[in-house]
Each structure stands twice: as structure tokens, then as C-alpha cells.
Amino acid sequence: MTVTVERDDNVKIIALDGQLDVATSDKTREDVLALLESKPTVINMSKVTYVSSSGLRSLLMIAKSAKSKGVQVIYAGTCSEVLDVFEMTGFIKMLKCVPTMADALKELGE
């Protein structure tokens, strides 16, 4: 899994690329948490091809941290297989997920 910052001005866009599984989820969580600031953040999920329960745990910890800091986080472009897992576990109701990056930026008034 690679974590990169695609944009960092009034909005931060963090792109994830790879599988969010037992081998990658802890490091991914640490990397994303280190990048979270107070500004609105979009997590580009379009290249995340798989999420396991350990990946869900990391996403939940990111969501809890963001909420405690008052950071708005939107998840953009999540693929259907990952959305399926989000739906089974209720993450779809807990995380703000939108189909595309354009949708995410529109939500943020961009």
C-alpha cells in the first residue's frame, strides 16, 4: 500500500493505492493519521482493491481520530468490492463515501 498526498492547499487529498489487509493496514493507518490536519480531507480510494477486517479497523481508527480533531473526511471513488464490505459492516453509513473525486470536491464547495 502506498499513501501519497495528491493535493495540499485548502483541501488535502490523500491517495491510497493497494490492498488494505493485515499486512498493510497498521502502516497505512499510521501514515494517514500523520497526514491529517485540521483542513477538510478527501481520501482517494479509487486504487484500493481490497479491504479486510484489519483494514476496516484502521479506517475506523482514522475516522475516530478525525472526528475527535473536527476534521471532515470524505472517501472518494471506492470500488464495488470494498463498498460491499462497507455495506455489510455498516461502514457505508458511518463514513462519508462519494462515487468520484469531483463529487468529493463538490461536497467541500470546490
Next chain:
Amino acid sequence: MLKDVAFPAVREKLPEMLDLLSNEVDPHILQDKWRNRLRVCFEEILVNICDYSGSDKLYISCELINNNTFRFEFSDDGMPYNPLEEAPEVDVDAGIDERRIGGLGIFLYTTIMTKMEYNYSNGRNHLIALKEFSCEEVD
């Protein structure tokens, strides 16, 4: 069909185990959604054995029965432990603050599989998972 294929019970072998199961199962399953769901289950079950069983080895069996039902069996030589008894409640409607960090893995595999069973026999833990598909979902 896989019959008691043995692996060292370590996380480093997880990709090999998952590949073995995928190669056995994926050709029969027509939807990516179900291939992905099964992989989620396999990863959770196998990681738990590697991390907590105390066993040096684990064993994987898999067979397709009645053309539409997969039977998976995961066994290990560790101390008797029934993960199905430990399944915590997961509130899928809970908000971020109320959500507990743990319990998602077992919730996923008990939700995805049609039936889960556990027994301890011949010095091994046996976790058995049955997944029945509709005719449209398997080939």
C-alpha cells in the same frame, strides 16, 4: 479439492494460503463480489490461527459439494479454542463514537458464510465453514 494441506502457522505464509484457496475456489465463482467476500473470510480465519492458536502448523481443506456448496475446514494443533463462542456483538448502525474497534473479522465470516461449526477432535481445533451459492453464482 484440498485435503489437509499443511502450512507453517505464520503470517508470512498467508499469501500462499490465500492463493491456494483462490486457485481452488475462484474458477467456480461467477461474481467478483463473492470471490472477494470469501477472501475476507479466509484472511480473518487464517490470521487468527497464526496469531493466537499457538500451533506450529495449520491445515486447510476445501471441497465443492452438491455443485453449489463449498465446505472449508481450517484446523490446527493449538489449545482448544472455539472462536464462535467469543463472537462479540457488532452494531452496524452505530456511529463513529460508539463503534468498537474489535469484532469485525468474526462478524464478517459468520455473516458471509452460510454455516459455521467448531469442534475439537483428534488433538485439533476444527473450524468448518459452509457456503451455499445459488446456481447463478457458481459454475
